[in-house]
Amino acid sequence: MEHKITEDEAALYDRQIRLWGLEAQHRMRNASILVAGMRALSNEVCKNIVLAGVGSITILEHETVTEEDLGAQFFLRREDIGRNRGEAAAEMARLLNPRVNVIVDKEDIAQKPTSYFSQFNVVCLTGCSPEQTIRIDNACRETKTGFYAAGVHGFFGYMFCDLTHHEYREESKETSLDKSKEPETTTSHLSQDYDSLVSTLETSWGYPTPKALKRKVSPLFFAIQILWLFQLGNGGRLPHASSHDDLEALFKLRDERLKSAQVNGDFVGNDLLQTLVGTVSAEIAPVCAIVGGFLAQDILKTLSGKDAPLLNYFLYNGVEGTGLVHHVQKKST
Template identity: 40%
Template structure:
């Protein structure tokens, strides 16, 4: 007979059975039962089932969220099928979310996985408010800003991400007060009876014992992060430390707004010229020298690269898990990945 334990997780009733405890044994040992309970009580909306979305879906399902809704209105194409592993080879022409459902559910039958074939722009505000976290991939800037502002008012965590060729990014907004715990090595204070001396009085760290430290982090909105005044003295001072991928993101979001799509390899020559023009217009409007983004960027931002999807999807999935389980320090609040360099950068663009 399977015994059940009813707990409170993310404001909702959560139940973990002995079967689930066995399934998630490794994770419970890693980040603790309470963190797994919070994760098990969370429902997540994932928008976009291309390469990045598939990676995020896999990571969330294996981690053991309560429910995951896959939302995508687009049809499977040869390009999208090659970019992700949840879609069967014979699914061309089918809806991407529906075609991904069977394999996604097979990853972990304990997670409630659903497919929604509606267009995300048609969804009402109430639709987003039923989730504990919303992850937006392949969406327009206006939609991401709208959803972020809506969810922030209801303390719903928001994540955004995209892959552009060799480049990828993620953004997180966990609200003004995101509470979490970190495991720290225990500091052993010197005994008062110990002999005097600087070496004796110096606190020691016991690596065999740890303690949980409660912390709070504050996040800025996506709108604030994208609308930095780069003409201010403070912003000018940090310009040299800002990764060029931040400005690349601005250019690509503007391209998507203008064209309603991403740069297409089938129209490489035309889209490359347009990207260069958008680069000049966007960066000059921001008060930034367009040379901060060299012309060569146009050669590396077409299509989805599967290895880049895996890296960024791993980071994005991990950040969602950390936020929902309230375990470990989250990224604040951008993560940029450059596949050409094989490196990622975390940066924060909110008010200090």
């Protein structure tokens, strides 16, 4: 059932309505969002989405709270240890905005059929396995459901967006030489097409020079892929920084991956991989806040239909303090 914005809600969301308009707020108020995986990154996403006043958010999480979770997850308390992560986080999320319907699903995402994801306007996966991420992106493309995948590994974070085909509007103001006239607002209706996750991973780059390639994509783009390949070959586990064998395996995967992508072997250095592995399992709160804030903002932009969402990667390097947006296509340009 469609929910119309009440006078109380219009007053509550006044700043947002002034920013992106009543129609956009109405879209968000009737949107249904899935956030799969409840970790520090998704805490940030849920907080921002709930405060923005979406219709409903479903938290899909089958794992329980551990003591390690308390270090970066602000929705959790010590007494939540042993409880389902989603249930514990949902209680705190509801307090932020009681008008938002917060639903908890305690099943494992691996057991969900592809039809499950079509009921949502946007599906957001955080820290999901490579197999499930690819499976669910393909499922969302079939139903044109908005898809986001993101993760944080210590000082590094990534975000991928696939909206298949997205239409949006942009507003611009034209000023007149006559100072007595108010600027005229012009609305443009635009659209963007997106490549699937698989197709971006299969892009061949044609052996450009490292300098030319860095203008198109960050080395972190390949470092995350190498991490995924390691997980695929090791039952889903992450590499151990103290394991010489794990590092050697990563270096070998790096050489194979870059060769298949037609990228010079020195584009992803040993230092980057070693630094990534050094904190690969850590949830660093400031990094989660940056990536999670960017992710939530882009989801809201998609729902509102105003301005262009991410196309299609955001890569954050906390060591360098850089957050870069890259458009990776099926065929490199």
